[in-house]
Amino acid sequence: MALGYSLVAMRLVYLQVFERAALSTRAERQQERLVKLEPKRGTIYDRMGRELAVSLDVDSVYGVPSMIGNPREVARRLSLILQENPRVLERKLEGDRHFVWLSRKVEPDRARRVKELDSKQIGLQAEPRRFYPKKTLAGPVLGFTGVDNEGLEGIERAYDKYLHGAYGWVLAEKDAVGRTVFPGGPGLGYQLPKAGHDIILTIDEVIQHIAEKELDGMLGSARARGGFCIVMDPKTGEVLALAVRTSGPSRPPFNPNEPQHYRPEEWRNRCVTDVFEPGSIFKPFLAAAALEEKVAHPLERFDCSAGSIQVADRVIKDAHENGVLTFTDVIAHSSNVGTIKIAQRVGKERFSRYIAAFGFGRKTGVDIPGEIPGLVRDPRLWSGVSLAEIAIGQGIGVTPIQVAAAYCALANGGTLMKPYVVSEIVDGEGHEGRKFGPQVVGRAISPETCAKVAMMLQRVVESGTGDKAKPAGYTAAGKTGTAQKIDQRTHAYSKKNYVSSFVGFVPAVSPRLVILVMVDSPEGVIYGGSVAAPVFKAVAEQSLAYLQAAPDDVGGRMLLVTR
């Protein structure tokens, strides 16, 4: 009995001592740490679900200076592995702090070698890093993120609050050997991070590639300074491709994986941030106004044989010699004289209403950061020559996206649609996300007028200045433009720098695509019909083939077999 008691007593005492040792060790080494849990940034997909921007965990190297007795030696060894300046590392490792970053988001095999050191003073912490697996594809559209996964440009910035997610945190204890022990699990000093939302774009990876490739090809052969190619669905306003090149063919296109190698103007999305004088691609809007107001008939004849026309104090010339042209041919052959005569019938009040109805002078509202509304002068401030100038696309500032959206209205029967790039935000946890659909902005012209304008634009491609734009097997409608750029220094029209454009839609009837091509400062040949139109043709052919659109202009060589 006494033995029993003493056994118990010994046991109790033993347990008590044992526990005290464990407890006191724990108390000594215990570091209660508030660990911030990084949320997983949402993925950006193209419209077919292919990944364009993904976050992946990579290792970052940290040190515990309070545990390092010989910072110089440790720094030296690390500098060999991490390829970093040993003096910088040494400075970080001095002192008494419990935590310091040494090198963030390092290459995987460098991380592996750090792990092999098996050091308690140096550790690895996983951090998410953004990758763009398609490299330069749609670089300016996607934008990029900074070191702390904040969106700095493009979609990454515009939708950062959806992509980012929310930090979590956990109260962690360290046990006797320094391992982190989570005492309670979720609910007890533990908040899970909320993953960011995924985003699905309207962009199609293949059409984007086609647009970029064909644009690059022309920029190279024309030795141009830059260019744009926008492809949209005219019925919905979805942007299927948006190619922006702003640095000439000798510089590689913007790769968001390495933003530090590029200058800001190389990632700026100039489709929305910059204005241009559109030149002749603006003429169809004057034609639309004239037809809607019924001040001219498509087959009405206009004498353009003078080759020039005097308006107020300015003489405006035609680029080519023309004779007497029908209204349709005025557009097909891009006669300034004919266009101005028709514009004078429309008058500035009515014309400026149609300009506004097609969305010029206002932001389109596209979900790309940095959009500007363009420059359209109030009609009350128009000079005597403004009507003529604006009718031929001078004296007005427009952005490429505005032009593309306005041509969508011409293509879809007269409804101005809002262009958009993001079609869906998918909730990270499986809840209902947000879908974005087509949005009508307003009605620009009636469907009947639209059909007449489309016929004129089809003539441009069939027998006018745009014959190089015709895609094989399909009908097409569009307009060429060769606009003088304004010299930044003299503020006069440049004699040698032009913007060559072609904008149109395919097929001409029931169009599937609106394609805009603008080439900035081509050398040598400068006409829109020679520089931009071939790009339109190539993009149209390949995109329609990819979309498996049935050819509607069968012609002699092609067989349409039905069984």
Next chain:
Amino acid sequence: MFARSRQGSLRRVLVVLLIIASLILYVAGKVSIVRLGYRIEALEHEKKELERANRSLRIEASSLSSPARIEEIATRHMGMVRPPKENVVMVRRKAAPGE
């Protein structure tokens, strides 16, 4: 009186044994919790590593299937060409009766 004290002391031994047993169970339980905690952490870690490897592979697959690369391989290395439009034959199948 002897009988009663023996009964009483038996009961006390039982009680003490019970206390000891429950203390042992309690400590064993605690140890078990901590050990399971380590196991959970190790499995979580492994899970995270596998997930990371999976995503890394998916990104690589995504990169390898980029249209620019496919076109490069098809044209440069395999000698494929885009069919000239003149050779494209559109065949449309009329729906058979009953379909």
